[in-house]
Amino acid sequence: MFLKIRRWSKDESGVAATEFALIVPLLSLLLLGILDFGLYINQQMKIENAARASAEYIMRGGSADDIQTNIISQIVENDNGITVTTTSVCECGDGVTVDCDAPGDCADGYARQYQEVRLNQTYDAIFGFPGLTDNLELSGAARVQVQ
Numbered sequence: 001m002f003l004k005i006r007r008w009s010k011d012e013s014g015v016a017a018t019e020f021a022l023i024v025p026l027l028s029l030l031l032l033g034i035l036d037f038g039l040y041i042n043q044q045m046k047i048e049n050a051a052r053a054s055a056e057y058i059m060r061g062g063s064a065d066d067i068q069t070n071i072i073s074q075i076v077e078n079d080n081g082i083t084v085t086t087t088s089v090c091e092c093g094d095g096v097t098v099d100c101d102a103p104g105d106c107a108d109g110y111a112r113q114y115q116e117v118r119l120n121q122t123y124d125a126i127f128g129f130p131g132l133t134d135n136l137e138l139s140g141a142a143r144v145q146v147q
Contacts (some may be wrong), residue, residue, distance in 0.1 A: 036126045043078065044138050049120050050075040050082075051140035054117040058086065059144040065116070085118040088146075113147040 026079060053075060055065045062070065064086040072079050090098050090113050092106035099105065123136045 013076065027121045032127050032131060039126070040123055040136060040138075043121070044140075045119075045125055046076045047082070047121060047138045048140035051117050051119045051142040054084070054119070055084075055115060055142035055144040059146055060116045064117075065123070082119055082121045085120075086116075089114045089116060089143075097106075112145055113144050114143050116141065116143045 052071045054071045057067065057071050058064055064084075067084050067086070070071070070080070072082055072084070076082065090100040090111040091106060092098055093108050094110055098105070098111050100111070105111075118141045119139065121138045123138050125132070125134050127134065128134050
């Protein structure tokens, strides 16, 4: 009987399969996290690129109302839930914000007009990770001088 126990304790025929079975769930979770994070970063870059393209579109004379159909849908495949905010801002040379209708309030008498475009979207994670929220905010912003 001791001989059988000794042979059984030295038998290594299933060690690799056991180690593989213990490691695969951890590696799968790690791979899923890397995939989800990569998709998040990819979507964030697309939102930022769409904001820059939208600001350039407005600078070249495009309408802010057409940004969703002409720009965002061309750049971002998953454009569901993207909110577009455009604002016109006037600043003096020293950075003080003034009313665009009264550019004479600047010390140098010249106000620069800027068009700001901000895009926001909520990213839904594939898998809920402990310590992180399931919904992450994506945002992109661009600002161009129009005058």
